[in-house]
Amino acid sequence: MDFQLTAEQIALRDTARKFAREVMAPVAKEHDRTGEFPHDVIAKGFELGLMNMTLPPELGGLGLSHVDQALVAEELAAGCAGMATSMIANDLALLPILVGGTAEQKQRLVAPFSEKLRYTSFGLTEPGAGSDVAGLSTTATRDGDSYVLNGAKMWITNGGVADQYTIFATVDRKAGRKGITCFVVEGRPEGLHVGHHEDKLGQRASNTVALTLENVRVPARNRIGEEGQGWEIAMATLDNSRPLTAMFAVGVGRAAMEHAIAYAKERKQFGQAIANFQAIQFMIADMAAELHAARLLAYEAAAQLDAGQRNTLVSSYAKRFAADTAMKVATDAVQIFGGYGYSKEYPVEKLFRDAKLIQIYEGTSQIQRLVIARELLK
Amino acid sequence: MKILCAVKRVEDPEQKIKVKPDGSGIVLEGMNYKPNPYDEIAVEEALRLKEKQGGGEVVVVSIGDASFVTEMRHALAMGADRGILVKLSSATDSDGAARLLAKVVEKEKPDLVICGRQAVDDDQGQTGQLLAEYLGWGQATFAAKLESLESAEEKNKVPGLQIEGNTVKAIREVDGGLEFVQVALPAVVTTELRLNLPRYASLPGIMKAKKKPVEELTPEALGVDVAPKVKVRKMSSPPARKGGTIVPDVATLMEKLKNEAKVL
Numbered sequence: 001m002d003f004q005l006t007a008e009q010i011a012l013r014d015t016a017r018k019f020a021r022e023v024m025a026p027v028a029k030e031h032d033r034t035g036e037f038p039h040d041v042i043a044k045g046f047e048l049g050l051m052n053m054t055l056p057p058e059l060g061g062l063g064l065s066h067v068d069q070a071l072v073a074e075e076l077a078a079g080c081a082g083m084a085t086s087m088i089a090n091d092l093a094l095l096p097i098l099v100g101g102t103a104e105q106k107q108r109l110v111a112p113f114s115e116k117l118r119y120t121s122f123g124l125t126e127p128g129a130g131s132d133v134a135g136l137s138t139t140a141t142r143d144g145d146s147y148v149l150n151g152a153k154m155w156i157t158n159g160g161v162a163d164q165y166t167i168f169a170t171v172d173r174k175a176g177r178k179g180i181t182c183f184v185v186e187g188r189p190e191g192l193h194v195g196h197h198e199d200k201l202g203q204r205a206s207n208t209v210a211l212t213l214e215n216v217r218v219p220a221r222n223r224i225g226e227e228g229q230g231w232e233i234a235m236a237t238l239d240n241s242r243p244l245t246a247m248f249a250v251g252v253g254r255a256a257m258e259h260a261i262a263y264a265k266e267r268k269q270f271g272q273a274i275a276n277f278q279a280i281q282f283m284i285a286d287m288a289a290e291l292h293a294a295r296l297l298a299y300e301a302a303a304q305l306d307a308g309q310r311n312t313l314v315s316s317y318a319k320r321f322a323a324d325t326a327m328k329v330a331t332d333a334v335q336i337f338g339g340y341g342y343s344k345e346y347p348v349e350k351l352f353r354d355a356k357l358i359q360i361y362e363g364t365s366q367i368q369r370l371v372i373a374r375e376l377l378k
Numbered sequence: 379m380k381i382l383c384a385v386k387r388v389e390d391p392e393q394k395i396k397v398k399p400d401g402s403g404i405v406l407e408g409m410n411y412k413p414n415p416y417d418e419i420a421v422e423e424a425l426r427l428k429e430k431q432g433g434g435e436v437v438v439v440s441i442g443d444a445s446f447v448t449e450m451r452h453a454l455a456m457g458a459d460r461g462i463l464v465k466l467s468s469a470t471d472s473d474g475a476a477r478l479l480a481k482v483v484e485k486e487k488p489d490l491v492i493c494g495r496q497a498v499d500d501d502q503g504q505t506g507q508l509l510a511e512y513l514g515w516g517q518a519t520f521a522a523k524l525e526s527l528e529s530a531e532e533k534n535k536v537p538g539l540q541i542e543g544n545t546v547k548a549i550r551e552v553d554g555g556l557e558f559v560q561v562a563l564p565a566v567v568t569t570e571l572r573l574n575l576p577r578y579a580s581l582p583g584i585m586k587a588k589k590k591p592v593e594e595l596t597p598e599a600l601g602v603d604v605a606p607k608v609k610v611r612k613m614s615s616p617p618a619r620k621g622g623t624i625v626p627d628v629a630t631l632m633e634k635l636k637n638e639a640k641v642l
Contacts, residue, residue, distance in 0.1 A: 007448045011455055011584045014412075018578060049581030062585050072581075 009071055012064070016072040019048060020079025028080035031205035032350050035197060037161055038083050038205050045087055046117040050076065054091040054098065054240070059106055060114025066243060066302035073244040074295070077251025081354040082205030084248055085361075088241075089157040089206075093120040093166040095240050096182050100225035100233040109164070109184050109222070120164040123153040123211060124234055130154075131367050133168075133234065134177040138213060140169035147171075147183060147223065149216040155361070159209035160197055163187055167213070168234055171227045180230035184222040191216040202353030235312075240305060241362060242315035246298035249319075249326035249358045250291055256326075256333035256351040257287040263346075264336055280336055287329045294322035313375040320368035323358040330355040379434040379541065381424040382488035383458065384479055385417045387442055387449040388499040401612040413449040415576075416494025419569040421453045422576035423521075424492050426537035435459050439482050441475055443467045447592060454587035455579035461592040462486075466604060474604035476508035481600035483513060488564065490546060495520050495568040506568035516561035518548035522570040524556070538573045 005013070023044050031038050045051055053069045055061025064072075076084035094110050101109065113120065129136040138151025149169050159165070165185040172179035185192060195210035225233055261284055264275035274280050301315035330352040334341035341348045359365045389395060390410040397404055421438060428434040438453040440446045441464045450461045464478050483491060496503030510517035523538035525531040540547040542560070550557040551570050561567075579587075597604045625631045636642045 007451055008584055008588055010448060011451060011579055011587075012581060014452075015455075015579050015581065015584065047580070048578055049583075053581075062581055064581070064585075 005071070009068060012068055013071045013075060015048060016050060016075035017078075019045060019050060020075050024076070024079030024083050028083065028205065029347070029350070031080070032082065033204075033344075035199065035204045037197075037207045038080075038086065039161075041083055042087055043117055045076075051087055051117070052090050052094065052113050053088075054095060055110065055114055056098070059098075059111045066240075066305040067299060070243050070247045070298055070302040073247035074251040074254070077248040078255045079251075080205055081248055081252045081351075081358070082203035084251070085203050085206040085357075086158055088244060088248075089122065090118075090120050091244075092122040092157070092237065092241050093162075093164070095237040096122070096166050096224055096233045097184065099236045099240070100182060100229060105184075105222075105224065109186075118164070119158045119162040120166065121156050121159045121162040122237075123156050123159075123165050123167040125153065125155050127152055127154045127210070131364055134180065134231065136168060136170060136180065137173065138167065138169040139173065140171050140181055140183060140218075142171070142220075143217075145220045147218045147220060149183065149185070149213045149218060151213050153211040153213070155198070156209050156211050158207050159211055160194055160207045165192075165211070166224075167218075168230050170230075175228065177231040178228050180234070181227045182224040182230040182233045183218045184224060185216060185218055186222065189216055189218075201356060202350070203357045238362060239310070239312055239315055242319045243298045243301040243305070243311070245358065245362045246294065246301065246315070246318035246322035249322035249355065250295045250298060252351055252355045252358065253287070253291045253294070253322075253326035253329040256330040256348055256355070257284065257291060259346075259348050259351070260284060260287065260333040260336045263340075274336070283332045283336060287332060290325045291329060294318065294325045297321055313372060316363075316368045316371040316375070319363060320365050320372065323355075323368075324365055326355040327359055379427065379431055379490065380437065380486070380488040381427060381434065382437045382439060382483060382486055382491045383417065383420045383424050383453065384475075384491070384493045384505065385421065385438045385440050385450055385453045386414045386494070386497045386499075387411045387440070387446045388414045388497050391498055397613045397615050401614055403610070403613060411449065413452045414494050414497045414499075416496060416498070416569055416571070418453075418456070418494075418576040419571065419573050420492040420494050420567075421456055421458055422574045423537055423539055423567075423569060424490075425457045425577070426535055426574065427490075427539060427541060429535070430537055431541070437462060437486060437488065439464065439479060441466050441470070441478055450592065451584075451587050452579055454590045454592075455583040456577055457583060458590075460590055462595060463592055464595045464597065464600070466597055468604070469606055470604040471606040471608040472502045472504035473508055473607050474602070476505045476512055477602045478597060478600060478604065479505070479509050480512040481602055482595065483509070485600075490541075490563060491515075491566045493566065493568045495570055506566050510566035513564075513566070515565050517566040517568075518546065518550060518559050518561050519568040520551045520570045521548040521567050522551045522556070522572040523574065524549050527572060527575055532575060535574075539567060 053064055057063040097110050126136050140147045140149050167183050167185055170179040171181050191214040193212040198208040264280050265273050267274045297318035301311045301318040304311035333348040334352050337348050340346045390412045395404050424436045436458040438458045439462045440450045493506040544563050545560050546565055547560045
C-alpha cells in the first residue's frame with residue numbers, strides 16, 4: 001500500500017488549491033449572499049483544466065485518474081462548495097454518456113465540452129422521486145425516430161445556464177426501474193421550461209432549478225444505451241461520482257477545521273487562547289482524525305475505480321462518512337467560534353450551511369446506509 | 379532566442395519554521411516545499427518573451443537531489459520546454475550555485491539568463507550577480523515592470539523586459555526610484571516581485587510536463603567544487619516581540635522615538 005502522492009498529483013492539488021484560495025475564496029461570500037452564478041470564476045477554472053475532469057484524452061480530456069480527480073475535488077470544495085458543485089455538474093451529466101453511450105454519441109455530445117466552456121445538467125431527481133429513483137414519473141414515448149418526453153425534474157444543478165441536459169425518463173411506468181431510459185436533450189427545445197433559481201440554505205453559488213418537460217422531442221439517436229438501461233447507467237454514474245462528492249465533504253470540513261484552529265489560537269478567554277483548553281483541543285483532534293479517515297475512504301473508492309473494480313460498497317462508506325463528518329466538523333467549528341460563529345461576519349456559518357447539502361444530494365446519508373446494508377446482507 | 383531560468387526549491391514560507399534545538403539548522407521533518415516565488419516570476423517573464431517573439435526555448439535549471447524535480451516540473455507545467463537537474467545531495471552556497479550555473483550556461487549557450495532576485499529560504503540574493511561575474515556578462519538586477527500589476531499591460535501578459543536588437547532593456551527598482559538600463563546580450567537579469575504575476579500551472583500543462591525531458595548533470599561532470607565557502611555557525615529564532623504601547627500624542631511619539639528607540 002502506498003499513501004504517497006506522485007509529483008504530478010502534488011502539482012494538480014497545488015494548482016487547485018491556489019485557484020481555490022486566490023480565485024474562489026475571495027468572492028465566495030458575495031456569491032453566497034446574492035446567489036449569483038459565478039461565471040467568471042468557472043471560466044477561469046475552465047482555462048486551467050479544472051472543469052470536465054472526468055473526460056478521457058480522446059474526447060479532449062486530460063485522462064486524470066479517479067484519485068487525481070478526488071484530490072482536485074477536495075481543494076475546490078475547500079474554496080467554495082457551491083462553486084465546486086457547479087464546476088463538477090458537467091461531469092455528472094456527461095458520465096452517463098461516457099458510461100453508456102456509443103463512440104459517435106461521445107464525440108457528438110461530450111467532446112464539444114472540452115473545446116469551450118458550456119454547461120450541461122444531470123436530470124434524475126423529480127418532485128416526487130428523490131431517494132426513490134425508480135419511482136420517477138417523467139415519461140418517454142416513442143414516436144417515429146424520436147421520443148417525446150413529459151414530466152418534471154427537480155433540484156437540477158446548473159439547469160438555468162445549461163444548453164444540454166441528460167434526462168432520465170421511463171418508457172414504461174409499470175416496469176419500475178426496468179423502464180428507466182437515459183436521453184440527452186440538446187439546447188433548449190420547445191416544451192422545455194426552466195424554472196427559477198432556488199433560494200437555498202447553502203451552496204448558494206451553485207445554480208439549482210426545476211425543469212418542466214412538455215412534449216419535448218428528442219431524436220432517438222440521443223438515447224443513451226437501450227430502453228430500460230437507464231437505471232444501470234445512473235447507478236454506474238453515481239458510483240463514479242460518489243468519491244468526488246465525498247471529497248467535497250472533506251474539503252468543506254477541512255476549511256471549517258482550518259478556520260477553527262486559527263480562531264482558537266487567536267481568541268482569548270480566561271486570560272489565555274482558547275486553544276489551550278482541552279474542550280477545544282478535543283474537538284479539533286476529532287475533526288482532524290475523522291476528516292483524514294473520510295479522505296482515505298474516498299481515496300480507496302477512487303482507487304478501486306482506477307483498478308477497474310466495482311466500488312459501490314466503499315464509495316457508499318466514503319460518501320456517508322464524509323458527509324456526516326463534514327456536518328459534524330462544521331457544527332463544532334461554529335461552536336468553537338461561539339457567538340461569532342453564528343454571525344455572517346465570520347466564515348464558518350457558510351460552511352455549516354454548505355455541509356448540510358452534502359448529506360442530502362447524490363444519495364442521502366440514509367440511502368448510503370441502505371446501499372451499504374444491502375451489499376453486506378445480499 | 380534561448381532563455382535559461384534557475385528554479386530553486388524553498389521551504390513553504392506559509393508553514394511555521396522551527397530552528398533545531400542545537401542551532402545547526404531548521405527542522406526539516408514534515409516540511410512542505412515550493413518553487414521559489416521569485417523564480418516563478420523569472421519563468422513567467424521568460425515564457426512571455428518567448429510568446430512575444432513567437433518562438434525560442436525556455437530551459438529551467440535546478441540544483442539539488444532527485445526530489446527537486448517536483449519544483450522543476452512546476453516550471454515545466456507553466457510552459458518551460460525542458461529541464462536540467464544538477465544532482466547534488468550535499469549543501470552548497472550562493473557561490474557554489476553560481477559556479478554550477480555558469481558551467482551549465484557555457485554548455486547551453488543561452489541568450490539570456492533570468493534568475494529570481496533571491497530565494498526566500500535564506501534570502502542571500504547573490505547567485506544572479508555572481509553568475510554574471512563568472513560569465514563576464516552584463517547584468518540587470520531587481521527588474522520590475524513600469525506599469526502596475528493591476529494594469530492592462532499586465533493583464534495582457536506584456537513582458538516587463540524588452541529585447542531590442544542585441545540588448546535587453548530592464549527597469550530596475552533602486553532606492554528612491556526606478557533606473558532604466560540597457561544591457562548587451564547575453565546577459566543575466568534578476569527579477570523583482572513587481573515584474574509580473576506568474577501564471578498558474580494548468581492541469582493540461584501539468585500532464586504535458588510529465589513528458590518533457592529533464593537532463594541530469596553532476597558537479598563532478600561539470601568540474602565544479604561546490605564545497606560551501608560560507609559556514610553557518612548558528613541559527614536561532616528571532617526574539618519574541620514585546621507588546622507595543624499606545625502613546626497619547628505625536629509629541630510623546632517623537633520624544634520616544636528620539637530618546638527611547640533612538641531612531642531619530
